Amino acid sequence: MSARLAAAATAAAALAAATLALAPGTASAASNAGASADAATLQRGAYLAQAGDCAACHTVPHGKPFAGGLPMNTPLGRIYTTNITPDPDTGIGGYSEADFARALREGVAKDGHNLYPAMPYPSYAKVRDDDVAALYAYFMHGVEPVRQANRESDIKWPMNMRWPLKIWNVLFLKAGVYEDKPGKDAAWNRGAYLVQGLGHCGSCHTPRGIGFNEQASDESGSAFLTGALLDGWFASNLTGEHNTGLGRWSQADLAQFLKTGANQHASAFGAMTSVINNSTQALNDADIGAIAAYLKSLPAAGGNGAAAYAYDPKATKVSLARPANDAGARVYTAYCLHCHGADGRGFAPFFAPLAGNPNVLAKEPASLINVTLNGTGDLVIQGIPAAYPMPAYRGQLSDQQVADVLSFVRAGWNNGAGAVGAADVAKLRAMTEPVQQAQGTQ
Ligand code: HEC
Ligand code: HEC
Ligand code: HEC
Numbered sequence: 031m032s033a034r035l036a037a038a039a040t041a042a043a044a045l046a047a048a049t050l051a052l053a054p055g056t057a058s059a060a061s062n063a064g065a066s067a068d069a070a071t072l073q074r075g076a077y078l079a080q081a082g083d084c085a086a087c088h089t090v091p092h093g094k095p096f097a098g099g100l101p102m103n104t105p106l107g108r109i110y111t112t113n114i115t116p117d118p119d120t121g122i123g124g125y126s127e128a129d130f131a132r133a134l135r136e137g138v139a140k141d142g143h144n145l146y147p148a149m150p151y152p153s154y155a156k157v158r159d160d161d162v163a164a165l166y167a168y169f170m171h172g173v174e175p176v177r178q179a180n181r182e183s184d185i186k187w188p189m190n191m192r193w194p195l196k197i198w199n200v201l202f203l204k205a206g207v208y209e210d211k212p213g214k215d216a217a218w219n220r221g222a223y224l225v226q227g228l229g230h231c232g233s234c235h236t237p238r239g240i241g242f243n244e245q246a247s248d249e250s251g252s253a254f255l256t257g258a259l260l261d262g263w264f265a266s267n268l269t270g271e272h273n274t275g276l277g278r279w280s281q282a283d284l285a286q287f288l289k290t291g292a293n294q295h296a297s298a299f300g301a302m303t304s305v306i307n308n309s310t311q312a313l314n315d316a317d318i319g320a321i322a323a324y325l326k327s328l329p330a331a332g333g334n335g336a337a338a339y340a341y342d343p344k345a346t347k348v349s350l351a352r353p354a355n356d357a358g359a360r361v362y363t364a365y366c367l368h369c370h371g372a373d374g375r376g377f378a379p380f381f382a383p384l385a386g387n388p389n390v391l392a393k394e395p396a397s398l399i400n401v402t403l404n405g406t407g408d409l410v411i412q413g414i415p416a417a418y419p420m421p422a423y424r425g426q427l428s429d430q431q432v433a434d435v436l437s438f439v440r441a442g443w444n445n446g447a448g449a450v451g452a453a454d455v456a457k458l459r460a461m462t463e464p465v466q467q468a469q470g471t472q
Contacts, residue, residue, distance in 0.1 A: 072167055075166070075172060082230070088113075094178070095174065096115045104146070113180055131162045144193070145195075147242075152202065152204070156226055158207045208227055220316075220320040221321045235268050236258060256332075266392065268325055272330065273334075273338065273339050283295060295383065297379065297382040339446075346442040356438065357438075362438050365427070365435070384439050391440075391445055398450070399450065402432050406420045433450045
């Protein structure tokens with residue numbers, strides 16, 4: 031490959047790092063049950079569409095289901111998701127099942143143009159034929175057709191050329207549906223299939239390589255699901271690491287988190303909220319159990335470095351008793367203590383604990399800064415919005431105060447995580463400026 035080709039491929043590949051510009055709303059299930067597919071197949075297709083979280087990207091908040099138009103940030107500019115309702119002119123009504131399978135698993139649209147890997151086809155490549163068929167039946171006959179033209183990307187020529195994506199696919203797209211791994215039980219294989227395939231968990235949780243490709247697509251790669259930074263959030267380490275990963279979570283803890291967005295260890299926020307709102311809460315107990323079993327089988331990436339976390343409130347108690355001497359303790363006492371407690375244990379699962387929470391212990395503090403500046407408030411379980419969202423402090427706390435309080439929290443209760451700098455807070459504050467965020471919704 032020539033240097034120019036390589037450069038073009040890398041530029042196009044930058045688009046693989048696309049992330050949602052907005053937290054999408056919950057899609058309501060539309061149905062105009064067509065005569066040509068039986069009810070059971072349509073129901074299975076609708077369920078698989080939830081497992082694949084198609085609505086998170088193809089439905090905009092308050093928009094018609096699957097009509098597209100959601101802006102996604104890429105390093106080269108904004109792109110917009112497309113209309114995947116069965117409207118023949120503006121949607122995918124003209125797609126045959128083979129066209130649909132090719133879009134889903136190979137990232138090629140009906141007219142032959144390559145899709146940006148912001149559409150997670152590198153994961154959907156693993157989806158089996160019978161599941162593709164049920165999804166196709168659902169999108170053709172279970173989804174209301176909506177006439178809504180697709181929106182051009184904001185990427186300017188020549189960066190908007192799509193042919194370099196063909197090179198990217200040659201380099202990084204692994205063809206072939208999921209094959210059951212011998213020696214593993216049915217639940218493990220079902221979990222692996224859902225996590226690696228429709229669930230596309232790795233598209234956020236696996237770190238990206240030089241081509242913005244996911245560094246591993248299954249548990250045979252050491253980087254698989256070890257955590258990654260995306261658009262100002264750190265998608266947690268999902269391996270068995272005992273401090274920053276899921277090592278201290280039971281299978282039941284994990285199932286509770288995926289169903290309800292919170293458990294005794296942590297609660298969901300940022301990009302994970304839309305996954306829980308649109309996808310995992312709808313999965314049946316067998317599938318949630320399978321996902322939990324599979325994730326719990328992943329060994330600690332790189333081994334467990336530090337000793338396992340052990341709760342110790344003594345030193346923190348002293349700081350909180352004399353907050354005058356400690357800037358972080360002062361902010362914590364004034365703004366955080368009444369919900370998260372002097373003991374750092376919160377009132378889980380309602381108020382997240384900060385002591386021992388893997389998100390607090392993680393090396394990368396982006397999520398903590400983001401949550402403190404911008405709060406949470408969009409988790410919706412069974413139609414009911416979270417009763418106690420985390421308030422936003424961007425208007426009340428300076429960059430230095432946020433850095434101080436998070437450094438205090440990260441050191442507190444024996445958490446042992448590094449300090450947070452005011453410059454990092456300033457960066458995230460600018461990046462998540464509400465004015466900037468809102469532009470994409472017009
Ligand atoms: C993380 C976001 C994301 C998710 C999740 C997602 N898509 Fe997409 N999809 C996109 C984007 C972005 C495009 C347009 C890409 C482009 O224009 O190059 C797209 C394009 C498509 C297309 C091509 C349509 C066309 O002709 O323009 C199809 C078909 C499609 N998606 C189906 C699905 C299905 C089915 C699911 C769920 C199983 C799904 N998508 C989930 C982001 C997503
Ligand atoms: C759109 C990006 C995205 C996708 C896709 C995604 N996640 Fe997440 N996930 C995140 C982010 C960001 C966090 C950190 C915030 C939090 O803890 O909720 C997270 C956190 C989690 C946590 C909590 C870990 C902890 O230590 O607190 C679990 C468990 C989890 N994800 C499981 C999954 C599974 C299973 C899938 C696939 C079915 C998945 N995620 C798909 C972004 C994503
Ligand atoms: C009104 C109660 C309340 C106050 C005050 C509050 N929080 Fe929270 N906080 C919450 C709730 C509830 C969550 C879980 C929210 C969710 O995930 O939807 C949370 C989550 C968090 C998280 C993410 C942990 C996780 O895994 O979910 C961090 C970090 C955090 N808060 C820090 C702070 C800091 C720092 C302050 C003070 C500046 C503060 N909170 C003040 C209620 C509060």
